[in-house]
Amino acid sequence: MNESHEGxxxxxxxxxxxxQSTDCWGHFAENVTFWKPPQDExxxxxxxxxxxxxxxxxxxxxxxxxxxxxxxxxxxPHKGKEELIVNPVLNxxxxxxxxxxxxxxxxxxDLLTGDDTASGRLPLRAALDDHVVQEQxxxxxxxxxxxxx
Amino acid sequence: MRAVGIPAxxxxxxxxxxxxxxxxxCGALGLGTPNGSMQLSNQxxxxxxxxxxxxDGATHTEQAPCIPFAAMTDSDDPAPAKPRLFLVGWxxxxxxxxxxxxxxxxxxxxxxLGDSLVIDLDDLFLWRPSxxxxxxxxxxxx
Numbered sequence: 001m002n003e004s005h006e007g008x009x010x011x012x013x014x015x016x017x018x019x020q021s022t023d024c025w026g027h028f029a030e031n032v033t034f035w036k037p038p039q040d041e042x043x044x045x046x047x048x049x050x051x052x053x054x055x056x057x058x059x060x061x062x063x064x065x066x067x068x069x070x071x072x073x074x075x076x077p078h079k080g081k082e083e084l085i086v087n088p089v090l091n092x093x094x095x096x097x098x099x100x101x102x103x104x105x106x107x108x109x110d111l112l113t114g115d116d117t118a119s120g121r122l123p124l125r126a127a128l129d130d131h132v133v134q135e136q137x138x139x140x141x142x143x144x145x146x147x148x149x
Numbered sequence: 150m151r152a153v154g155i156p157a158x159x160x161x162x163x164x165x166x167x168x169x170x171x172x173x174x175c176g177a178l179g180l181g182t183p184n185g186s187m188q189l190s191n192q193x194x195x196x197x198x199x200x201x202x203x204x205d206g207a208t209h210t211e212q213a214p215c216i217p218f219a220a221m222t223d224s225d226d227p228a229p230a231k232p233r234l235f236l237v238g239w240x241x242x243x244x245x246x247x248x249x250x251x252x253x254x255x256x257x258x259x260x261x262l263g264d265s266l267v268i269d270l271d272d273l274f275l276w277r278p279s280x281x282x283x284x285x286x287x288x289x290x291x
Contacts, residue, residue: 098151112159114159114161115161116161116162122162122163122166122170122174123158123159123160123161123162124158124159124160124161124162124163124166124174125170125173125174125177126158127157127158127159128158128174128177128178132151132156133151133156133157133158136151136154136155136156137156137178137232139154140154140155140156141232141233142156142232142233142234142235142274143156143157143158143178143232143233143234143235144150144155144156144157144158144235144236144237144276145157145158145159145160145163145234145235145236145237145255146150146157146158146159146160146237146241147159147160147237147249147250147251147252148159148240148241148242148249149159
């Protein structure tokens with residue numbers, strides 16, 4: 001696990017607001033914190049860039065490059081034309097972000113949404129690194145694979 | 150599901166999962182390996198693991214070893230039960246028996262991988278509650 005990535009995820013969440021669940025399970029959700037994407041993408045990226053190298057932001061998956069004209073994600077060798085944006089996985093209009101943590105006190109080891117993880121790891125695999133999922137599996141002896149968040 | 154104490158993880162991307170990633174997942178969860186062991190396959194995607202290689206005590210060479218949940222319990226039981234996998238074949242958000250559109254492809258992928266012994270299909274279940282069970286859940290969530 002990359003510690004700088006954990007710091008980046010924690011810093012990113014400082015720019016997100018907690019999501020109040022409105023679905024039928026909402027009143028069970030007091031022990032679960034989902035986050036909304038940051039309202040101000042530019043301010044979020046600026047704050048992150050004050051503390052971390054752009055390379056680290058890219059490797060953590062919190063940020064990515066796009067070509068403004070073509071809207072295509074670019075790889076690093078094409079520097080110069082690209083624009084740094086928050087990873088669309090974490091910035092969709094309906095994104096609900098769940099921080100996966102190795103322990104209740106630790107910074108997130110990954111950020112999970114219904115679309116993917118920030119790190120790009122398979123969500124099913126990444127979820128196993130979360131202490132809540134680990135404890136629940138030990139308690140009930142199974143893992144549910146869901147098709148919605 | 151997490152809120153009510155049910156461990157859950159999204160299926161997103163599972164329909165295109167590679168053998169290597171599934172092997173790593175199964176190792177972390179304690180599936181596809183002997184009960185309570187910490188053995189993992191060291192086979193690459195180009196060299197599919199055999200049933201024998203999954204049990205020969207080899208360790209993973211590319212990823213940090215993952216401790217199966219079955220091996221992480223504090224129990225003195227030398228062979229605690231392996232966790233089971235439940236595919237959620239209904240809509241918890243809508244409280245309906247609507248079958249997720251991605252389900253058939255995920256099932257097909259896992260079945261194909263199961264045929265090649267990467268995953269033991271005896272550990273895999275499909276969760277489809279009855280209408281009556283859904284009504285009971287609805288009464289408790291309102």
